[in-house]
Amino acid sequence: MTGTHKAVVLQKKGQIGFEDRPEPEISDSHYVKIHVKKTGICGSDIHYYTHGSIGSFVLEKPMILGHESSGVVVEVGEDVSLVKVGDRVAIEPGVPSRYSDETKAGHYNLCPHMAFAATPPYDGTLVKYYLAPEDFLVKLPDHVSFEEGACVEPLAVGVHANRLAETSFGKKVVVFGAGPVGLVTGAVASAFGASDVVYVDVVESKLERTKQFGATSTINSTKYKSEDELVTAIKSELDGEQPEIAIDCTGAEICIRTAIKVLKAGGSYVQVGMGKDDVNFPIGMVGGKELRILGSFRYYFNDYKIAVKLISEGKVNVKNMITHTFKFDEAIKAYDFNADHGSEVVKTIIDGPE
Numbered sequence: 036m037t038g039t040h041k042a043v044v045l046q047k048k049g050q051i052g053f054e055d056r057p058e059p060e061i062s063d064s065h066y067v068k069i070h071v072k073k074t075g076i077c078g079s080d081i082h083y084y085t086h087g088s089i090g091s092f093v094l095e096k097p098m099i100l101g102h103e104s105s106g107v108v109v110e111v112g113e114d115v116s117l118v119k120v121g122d123r124v125a126i127e128p129g130v131p132s133r134y135s136d137e138t139k140a141g142h143y144n145l146c147p148h149m150a151f152a153a154t155p156p157y158d159g160t161l162v163k164y165y166l167a168p169e170d171f172l173v174k175l176p177d178h179v180s181f182e183e184g185a186c187v188e189p190l191a192v193g194v195h196a197n198r199l200a201e202t203s204f205g206k207k208v209v210v211f212g213a214g215p216v217g218l219v220t221g222a223v224a225s226a227f228g229a230s231d232v233v234y235v236d237v238v239e240s241k242l243e244r245t246k247q248f249g250a251t252s253t254i255n256s257t258k259y260k261s262e263d264e265l266v267t268a269i270k271s272e273l274d275g276e277q278p279e280i281a282i283d284c285t286g287a288e289i290c291i292r293t294a295i296k297v298l299k300a301g302g303s304y305v306q307v308g309m310g311k312d313d314v315n316f317p318i319g320m321v322g323g324k325e326l327r328i329l330g331s332f333r334y335y336f337n338d339y340k341i342a343v344k345l346i347s348e349g350k351v352n353v354k355n356m357i358t359h360t361f362k363f364d365e366a367i368k369a370y371d372f373n374a375d376h377g378s379e380v381v382k383t384i385i386d387g388p389e
C-alpha cells in the first residue's frame with residue numbers, strides 16, 4: 036500500500052487548498068512515476084482559479100492544479116524503454132486518445148478525448164508523484180535545470196506557432212502581444228532564423244522585456260491613432276518592407292486587423308491568443324493576398340523535443356522568463372500573487388514537494 040501526498044487543489048472557483056491525496060501507482064506498463072521538482076504557473080491556471088472555467092472546460096469537482104512541470108523518474112512500468120529511474124525529464128502534460136481521428140490524422144493536440152493536466156476533469160502536476168506515459172517525457176540534459184524544464188511547456192507553444200507559420204532563416208516576423216506566450220513565440224522565431232522580430236504591445240514594461248526574447252524592434256501601439264498608422268509603423272521598422280509572418284498572441288481585434296493588413300502577399304497569419312469569440316477583420320484581403328490563416332493550439336509531435344533542444348543549445352534562454360519563485364508550501368500565495376499582479380509576472384515557478 037502506498038501513502039498519501041500533498042496536492043495543491045483548486046477546490047472551487049476562487050478557492051485553492053492543500054489536500055492529502057493517495058499516491059498514484061503505475062498500472063499501465065508504459066507509464067512512469069515522476070517526482071515533480073518544478074512547476075510553472077500558467078495563465079490558464081489563474082483563469083480557472085478566478086473564473087472556474089475556460090470555454091467549455093468547467094470545473095465541476097476539485098482539481099489538482101499545474102501542468103508545466105519537470106521532475107525526476109522514480110519508478111518505471113515493466114515495458115518502459117525510453118527513460119529510466121533517475122532521468123530528469125520535462126513532462127508533456129496532455130495525453131491524447133489513441134483512437135481519435137485527430138490523433139490518427141497527425142494532430143493529437145486536437146484530440147477531443149485529450150487528458151490534459153489541470154484541465155477539468157483531469158488532475159494536474161502540483162503533487163509529489165505524477166504518472167505519465169514514457170513517450171510524453173523529454174529527457175533534460177545535465178546542464179538544463181528543472182526550472183528550465185518547467186518552461187518547456189510554454190516554450191513548446193511558441194515552437195508550435197512557429198512551425199505552423201513555417202518561420203525560417205531570413206523571414207520577417209511581427210508578434211502581437213508581449214505576454215508570456217508572445218515572448219516565447221518571438222524567441223522561437225528568432226531561434227528559427229527570422230531576420231526581424233517586431234513586437235507590438237500596449238505596455239512599455241512588457242516591450243522592454245522583449246529584448247531578451249529575440250526582439251529586433253518594438254512598437255508601443257498606444258502611440259498610434261489608427262491601425263493604418265500602426266501598419267505604417269511596423270513597415271518602417273522593416274525598412275519599408277512587409278512581414279511574411281504575423282503571429283497574434285493577444286486575440287485583440289485591432290491586432291488581428293493590423294496583422295492582416297500589414298502582411299506581405301502570400302504571408303502567414305497564426306492565431307495563438309484567445310480573446311473575444313467574434314471579431315471584425317478584413318477578410319477581403321485574405322483572398323487577394325492569398326494569406327494562409329492558421330490556428331495554433333498547444334503543441335503536438337516533436338514540439339516538446341524541439342523546445343528542449345532550443346534550451347539545451349542556448350538558442351532560447353528561458354531563465355529570462357522566470358520572474359518569481361515560491362516554495363511548495365507557499366503555492367496558494369503564489370496563485371494569489373499571480374492573480375493580483377498579472378502584468379508584472381512573466382513566469383512563476385513553484386518548487387515540487389521534497
Ligand SMILES: [Zn+2]
Binds near residue numbers: 078102103
Ligand atoms: Zn501552460
